[in-house]
Amino acid sequence: MALDDARARPATPARPPAGTPPFAGDEVLPCGRLLSRVWEQARDAAPAADPHTVSCPHCREAVEALATLDAATRALRAVDAAAHHALAGRVMNTVRTEVRLGRLLPVADPDQDLRMTERAAARVLRAAADAVPGARTASCRLAPEGADAGVRVTMTLAAAPDRPLPDRAGEVRRSVLHSAGQDLGLALTAIDITVVDLLTPDPPPHPGPASGAVR
């Protein structure tokens, strides 16, 4: 990245001695505070964290000088929802023309010599694993194994810690095995499951929009 002026300077105490500003172009206010620190505090600290800046007219004036910039910044931050929506649509249109199909897998119907893409199978098996309460799939890879149209599944998932992991992994395995046979006609030789993260328990039904059920 083309970044410039990388001269790091030593750490700044809250009130450095006057005459040694830590940043080029910094300014010592009449009250002895550095302009850079007053601005940082106004941004980063709780309003009442420093009684001085609340009562000091110089500090107040320095902070108020940012008001116009702040108003314009707020407007800059507000991205039009329609623009975002249109952008997401264009991105996904392109993405859907560049599908990654993955490996070709044998379907367990030797007479017809059918094949299915890994991507299509993984979509169905992820959904089968996710249908188990307290389980969420990350990776789901499938590969042909053996001579008889066998397929091996390797999954990573996050599981809620409210039950022993082997129980839940067993439930996921059963759900995946059932779906592979019933929905896809795949003959699985093995389902390898690695639990890579823990979920907080599923929220109650009909949660609000911020229903992140993770970590």
Add this chain to the structure above:
Amino acid sequence: MTERTAHPPPEHSLPDGFLAVRAAEGDEDAFAVLVQRHGRPLLALARGMLGNPQDAEEAVQDAFVSAWRRLPEFRHTAEFRTWMYRITVNRCLAARRRRRPPSLPLDTAPEPAAGDVRSQPAPCAEQDAAVAALSRALDGLQTGQRLCWILREVQGLSYKEIAHMTRTSEQTVRGRLFRARRSLQEAMSPWR
């Protein structure tokens, strides 16, 4: 095969890392959630970097498509968000390099009308003009200062995240941020 399964999509509750793994394996629905989640802040970032909405949209679109193609090689050593910011910033820097000389000389910039701001006719137009003035002021900053200011003030990232993203120290980030604030505050002072 593009048909949908009957299960309700659980993607929206998944963390970025899980979605990125799924997307790397070809799951477009997972990628769509990532686009939905990060598109707006990235657009704001690109708009700050490039100054106009069309260029910003193009840069973010290119960044997402590039991310989709590169996801299979994404090693998850960085967070998806950080990785996505880097790709977008690089797209913006490339776009700026392509469009030298600067689009608008400073002396053609409209000045705010004199007098009481509150008596001005259209507050919306006034705000648009202030944002345009801010964009021009940003355009005049050094790249590092502009980037630090946008990541902090528009994106709300921590000094640590910005330092990591721009491969520099937190102290350098704070110095750049101060100089950017100072320049921008001076440029915006006629609008008070």
